[in-house]
Amino acid sequence: MNKLELARFLRHRREARRPAEVGLRVSGRRRTPGLRREEVAWLAGVSTNYYERLEQARAPRPSTQVLAALGTALRLTEAEGEHLARLAGQAPPVRDEPVPDGVLRLLDRLGPVPAYVVDERYDIVAWNSLAAGLIADFAAVPPEERNVLRMSMRGDRCSSGNDEFARQAAADLRLAAGRHPDDPRITALTREYAEFSADFATSWTEHDVQTRPTLRKRIEHPDLGGLDLEAQVLHAPNSAHRLIFLTAEPGTPAYEALLSLNRAQGVQR
Structure with missing residues (x-):
C-alpha cells in the first residue's frame, strides 16, 4: 500500500469534483475547492475521521468495499478506480512481459500504416x-x-510537441508508478520529463489517470516535410503494452506522404 500516493490521489479527486456532480445541493460561497472531506465520507458511508486519516496517509489499508464506496462517491472512472485499488494494495502487481506474438504479427501486416509498441515506461x-x-x-x-519521452527531449521526430501529449504521458506514467511504486526508471523518467515539459509537470501534480485513445501528432520528416497525423492507441489484451498507429485522413498531404514512403520501402526491399 502506497499511503502517501493514495492520500494525494484522493485529495486531488475530491478537489476536482463539484457538489452538483455528485448530487449535493449547496448554497453560499465555499472556501474548499470541490467537495469537503465530510461530504465524501457521507457519500461513501464511512466516518469523517477515517476519511481524514486516509487523506493524511495515517489510515490502515481500506477494504475492497470501502474502495468501491469511495469510487462511487468521487465518481471515479474505471481507470481511476483501478489506480485507486493499486495504490491501496488491493490489485495484483503488473509484471514486465514480452510483446504478445499476435501484436508482433499485426505490426507486419499493417501496410502503409506506421506503428510501434510501447511498454508502461514509454520504451x-x-x-x-x-x-x-x-x-x-x-x-x-x-x-x-x-x-x-527521451527521444522527444533530444528533439527526435518521435516528439509530439503539444500539451495533449504531455497530459497523456503524465496520466500513463502516473498509472505505471501506481503499478510499480519502487521502479527507479519510472521515477527518473518522470523527473526528467517534468523538467523538460511544463505541461507535463502541471499534469503530473493533478494526478490525472484518464487515457485518451487518440492524440494529435506532428512529425517533421527531412524528405516528406511536416506531417499532421493521428496517433491511435490500442491496448493489447491481457498485456501492459500499447500499440500506437500513426494514421492520416485519406486525401490529405500526410496520407499521400505515407503512401509514398510505403512505396519507396517496397522498392528498396
Missing part, C-alpha cells in the same frame, strides 16, 4: 519498417534511450 519495444522510416532507425538507438 519502444517493437515497430514495423514504416515506423522506422518515418520516425527513426530504432534498431540503431541504444535500448536504454529507445524511449518516446
